[in-house]
Amino acid sequence: MNQVNEILRDIASFGKNEDGSYTRTCYSPEYFEAATAVEKQMKSLGMKTEWDAAGNIHGILPGTRSGAKSILIGSHMDTVPHGGLFDGAYGVASGLAVVKRLVDEGKKLEHPIEIYGFNAEESNPIGGTFGSRAVTGLVDPKQLGLGDALAVYGHTVDEIMGCQREFSDVKCYLEAHIEQGDYLDNEGLDIGVVSGIVSVIRYVVTASGQSNHAGTTMMKKRRDAMVAMAKLIVESDKACREIDDKLVLTVGTITCDPGSENVIPGRVQCIFEMRHMETEKTDELIKRIREIAAGIDTVEFTITNKINKGSVQCDSHLMDVIGQAAETCMTKHVVMPSGAGHDANPMAHKVPSAMIFVPSKGGLSHCKEEWTDPEYLEKGADVLYETVLRLDTEG
Numbered sequence: 099m100n101q102v103n104e105i106l107r108d109i110a111s112f113g114k115n116e117d118g119s120y121t122r123t124c125y126s127p128e129y130f131e132a133a134t135a136v137e138k139q140m141k142s143l144g145m146k147t148e149w150d151a152a153g154n155i156h157g158i159l160p161g162t163r164s165g166a167k168s169i170l171i172g173s174h175m176d177t178v179p180h181g182g183l184f185d186g187a188y189g190v191a192s193g194l195a196v197v198k199r200l201v202d203e204g205k206k207l208e209h210p211i212e213i214y215g216f217n218a219e220e221s222n223p224i225g226g227t228f229g230s231r232a233v234t235g236l237v238d239p240k241q242l243g244l245g246d247a248l249a250v251y252g253h254t255v256d257e258i259m260g261c262q263r264e265f266s267d268v269k270c271y272l273e274a275h276i277e278q279g280d281y282l283d284n285e286g287l288d289i290g291v292v293s294g295i296v297s298v299i300r301y302v303v304t305a306s307g308q309s310n311h312a313g314t315t316m317m318k319k320r321r322d323a324m325v326a327m328a329k330l331i332v333e334s335d336k337a338c339r340e341i342d343d344k345l346v347l348t349v350g351t352i353t354c355d356p357g358s359e360n361v362i363p364g365r366v367q368c369i370f371e372m373r374h375m376e377t378e379k380t381d382e383l384i385k386r387i388r389e390i391a392a393g394i395d396t397v398e399f400t401i402t403n404k405i406n407k408g409s410v411q412c413d414s415h416l417m418d419v420i421g422q423a424a425e426t427c428m429t430k431h432v433v434m435p436s437g438a439g440h441d442a443n444p445m446a447h448k449v450p451s452a453m454i455f456v457p458s459k460g461g462l463s464h465c466k467e468e469w470t471d472p473e474y475l476e477k478g479a480d481v482l483y484e485t486v487l488r489l490d491t492e493g
């Protein structure tokens with residue numbers, strides 16, 4: 099038994115919109131209201147709290163053995179505009195529920211427990227997973243336009259560089275999160291033991307043809323960049339499905355020049371985004387996309403890499419411990435990758451990290467319909483609690 103449902107509603111009710119969705123974008127007053135509620139909870143549990151310039155709220159519950167390394171638990175308190183109740187806040191609530199249960203049961207751990215409520219995990223002008231990247235020192239001070247973007251929030255690049263912490267005193271990082279996909283829900287499972295976070299690879303794809311008069315240029319004469327791009331998108335989608343059923347390709351943006359109703363498009367640009375755990379699969383897909391592009395001879399295609407965020411493996415020992423904890427809690431669990439990015443990604447660059455997923459009803463997330471049944475929220479926090487107990491006895 100834990101109180102994760104009560105705690106979640108206490109810390110995540112801020113920024114509620116009329117349609118039932120939640121908006122707590124980074125550094126917004128609503129974000130700080132929620133993070134302040136987290137701080138209140140931390141203080142009521144006897145944790146020492148601190149804020150940093152990245153807007154993160156951080157609490158420490160001391161351990162009983164001097165020199166014992168900290169067990170970190172965290173997730174983010176910001177949301178996308180018109181997001182749901184559970185994304186991010188559930189992970190912070192789970193950490194608080196673990197500490198609350200320890201306090202209520204009068205249990206003292208050898209290891210300190212630290213909880214992070216991170217800011218700016220979602221897509222934003224300073225870059226996603228910003229709070230956790232600030233703490234892990236993974237913010238690049240030379241990032242284009244960073245100074246100006248931070249100035250809007252009243253901060254400087256130097257302040258952010260000062261948020262980096264020492265990790266030699268950290269044992270591991272744990273994050274509970276809603277799945278944001280429909281796998282657990284479809285399979286009727288309680289818990290996902292996350293094996294890793296898939297890569298995010300984006301290419302800028304440009305088709306260059308010839309703008310011309312829409313009335314006088316006959317079809318066989320056309321070098322229409324829009325039609326060529328449409329062919330490339332449809333064929334690439336087909337190739338992606340053929341390579342692997344866990345490989346995903348998304349073309350979510352398009353710009354068209356000159357963008358006029360009566361002019362044949364001369365230049366069309368899209369971003370092709372692909373994700374998978376294995377580099378070989380994404381390498382194969384981009385190779386196929388280049389081949390398909392080369393076969394469309396009405397236009398010239400250029401394909402250049404824009405973003406290459408490699409996949410991250412979760413720590414195998416931590417995964418084992420979470421698996422054992424899930425057994426103890428008698429939950430139906432499965433090992434699975436995460437298709438979405440998380441704060442665990444930057445953290446995994448510094449310390450052994452792992453994640454616990456709970457089902458998202460219908461796989462919906464980043465919308466007002468985002469939902470996880472209270473019993474699953476409780477099971478996830480129970481598994482986190484058991485995991486922490488087991489890790490504490492390891493020394």
Ligand SMILES: [Zn+2]
Pocket residue numbers: 174185186219275440
């Ligand atoms: Zn999230």
